[in-house]
Amino acid sequence: MKALVYEGPGSKSWKDVPDPVIQDDSDAIVRVDATTICGTDLHILKGDVPEVTDGRILGHEAVGTVEEVGSAVKNVSVGDHVLVSCITACGACRFCREGRFGQCLGGGGWILGHTIDGTQAEYVRVPFADTSTYPVPSHSSDEEILMLADILPTSYEVGVLNGVVRPGDVVAIVGAGPIGLAATLTAKLFSPSHIVSIDLADARLEAAKGFGADVIVNNAREDAIDVVRKLTGGLGADVAIEAVGTPATFELAADLVRPGGHVANIGVHGTAATLHLERFWTLDLTFTTGLVDTYSTPTLLRLVSSGQLDAAQFITHHFTLDQFEEAYDVFSQAAETKALKVVLSRA
Numbered sequence: 332m333k334a335l336v337y338e339g340p341g342s343k344s345w346k347d348v349p350d351p352v353i354q355d356d357s358d359a360i361v362r363v364d365a366t367t368i369c370g371t372d373l374h375i376l377k378g379d380v381p382e383v384t385d386g387r388i389l390g391h392e393a394v395g396t397v398e399e400v401g402s403a404v405k406n407v408s409v410g411d412h413v414l415v416s417c418i419t420a421c422g423a424c425r426f427c428r429e430g431r432f433g434q435c436l437g438g439g440g441w442i443l444g445h446t447i448d449g450t451q452a453e454y455v456r457v458p459f460a461d462t463s464t465y466p467v468p469s470h471s472s473d474e475e476i477l478m479l480a481d482i483l484p485t486s487y488e489v490g491v492l493n494g495v496v497r498p499g500d501v502v503a504i505v506g507a508g509p510i511g512l513a514a515t516l517t518a519k520l521f522s523p524s525h526i527v528s529i530d531l532a533d534a535r536l537e538a539a540k541g542f543g544a545d546v547i548v549n550n551a552r553e554d555a556i557d558v559v560r561k562l563t564g565g566l567g568a569d570v571a572i573e574a575v576g577t578p579a580t581f582e583l584a585a586d587l588v589r590p591g592g593h594v595a596n597i598g599v600h601g602t603a604a605t606l607h608l609e610r611f612w613t614l615d616l617t618f619t620t621g622l623v624d625t626y627s628t629p630t631l632l633r634l635v636s637s638g639q640l641d642a643a644q645f646i647t648h649h650f651t652l653d654q655f656e657e658a659y660d661v662f663s664q665a666a667e668t669k670a671l672k673v674v675l676s677r678a
Contacts, residue, residue, distance in 0.1 A: 334388040334452030335655045340378035345655045348388065351448065351456035356403035359460035361395040361415055363652070365473040365676045366450045368662045369417075369481055370508060371599050374576070375444075379601030383445055390451030391417040391443040392480030394473040397464075398454065406461045413464040414632075415450060415457055417481040418625040419443065422462035432462075433622035439463070441622060451675075453652065465628055468636040474674050475635055478513075478642035482672070483631050485597060485623040486513035486574070491521065492627070493619040494570040494595035498522040501563050503555070503587045504544070506574035507535035509645060509671050510597055514572050515542040516640060523569075525562060529555045529583070534669045541644065550583070559587050566590075573597060578604035590614045596621075645672040652677060 334348045351360055369392060375383045383389075393415040397407055407413065420427050421437025433440055439459055443449040448456065457463055467476050491514060496502055500523040504511050507530035515526055527546040528539035536547040546562065548555045559568050567589035573581050576598025582605060584594050594616060606618070634640040648668070650658040652675050661668045 332453040333653065334448070335390065337375060337383055337385065337387045337389050339385050341376060343376060343389065343659070345653065348452070351454050353399060353401050354456065355458060356401035357459050357461065358401045359397050359404060359407055359457045359464065360399040361393065361413065361455050361457050361464075362398050363393045363395045363450055363453055363455055363677075365395070365477050365674055366390055366393045366652075367477055367480075367672055367674055368451075368658060370510065370576075372444070373663055374599045374601055377601065379599065380445070387444065388448035388452050389444045390449035391441065391445065392477060393450035393455060394467060394477050394480075395455070397460075400460060404460050407464055412467045414467055414476050414479055414628075415443070415455065416463050416465065416625050416628060417441065417443065417485075418463070418623060419458050420462040420625075421459050427462075430626040431624050432626065433624045451655065465632060468632065471636050472643065473676070474646050475642040476632070477674060478645050478672065479628055479631050479635060481623065482509050482513045482645065483517065483635075483640070483642060484625045484627050486510050487517040487631065488623055488625075488627050489597045489619075489621040490514040490572040490574065490595050491517045493621055494572055494593045496521045496523060496570050499524045500569035501525045501527065501559070503527040503529060503559050503568040503571045503584070504574060505529045505555075505571065505580045505584045505587070506598065507532070507539040507544075508574065508665065511572070511574035512539060512542045512645065512671065514574055514597070515539055515544050519543040527555075527559055527562070527568065532666045534666065538671060555583060556586055563589065567592060569593070570595065576600050578602060582607070585611065585616070585618070588616060591616070593617045593619070595619050646674050647671045648673040650675045
């Protein structure tokens with residue numbers, strides 16, 4: 332089969348590799364019908380995720396068709412159309428029993444495209460298939476369900492729920508890329524009074540308006556802290572969500588919240604950021620971090636399939652699987668291409 336293979340920082344190629352095979356009796360082999368590129372993949376290509384070694388097939392999001400299942404698989408059958416979650420869950424360890432699937436001790440967690448071969452390929456081996464895939468609703472498109480593999484549960488769980496967004500809150504979201512936009516969309520479920528989207532790219536800020544932000548700030552031209560303070564009578568936001576993954580954006584998020592506020596970090600950080608405890612120790616702030624657990628995927632599936640969340644609006648570009656190099660170029664130059672999410676499908 333063909334797959335997108337990581338060959339060290341800054342290097343990748345679409346090339347022939349061996350087909351995946353059943354290795355454990357809980358595995359399934361899934362034909363990839365649609366996949367996408369994540370900002371985390373760009374971090375990997377920069378060398379920010381050293382656990383990803385040369386030769387690894389990238390990708391952790393897919394919708395596909397089950398081709399083969401192991402002898403212990405009970406709830407997934409050959410021919411099923413499934414969402415492949417970015418998080419794999421053994422379902423039996425301490426953390427899986429708590430719904431913290433991202434911390435799985437039984438061989439799961441974030442493994443696809445990380446510690447085992449991933450979904451940017453024609454076929455993928457999915458461990459623990461019974462607890463790591465979800466049936467695709469018959470009336471939903473592959474593309475909209477694909478958005479539930481990662482960005483929607485990540486933003487909802489690690490941003491909105493960890494940040495404890497409540498009705499009437501002022502929510503400041505630093506970063507208007509796909510994760511920030513997904514946080515904007517899912518924050519609306521809790522009826523905040525204002526959602527402030529902060530970015531450096533006008534195109535992404537315009538997109539944020541369509542996802543529900545009522546205040547946008549280009550931090551290259553305006554002082555985001557000043558805008559938020561004026562909006563809140565000098566106090567600051569109730570919740571700040573960091574959705575980029577740089578020291579500057581994390582430190583900005585921390586400066587945006589009021590005393591007693593919440594800072595929810597979603598961004599993937601490859602370098603150290605400063606937590607200014609010399610200023611924050613008296614302010615009753617709550618900082619949260621997290622890897623998505625995907626415990627919210629069933630809820631989000633219902634919201635998307637019922638039309639209450641429009642997941643398809645994330646998709647700006649379409650490619651076939653053999654156009655991965657072009658798709659990465661478009662996605663990585665989002666300021667120029669206005670790309671949000673790209674979808675790669677079988678021709």
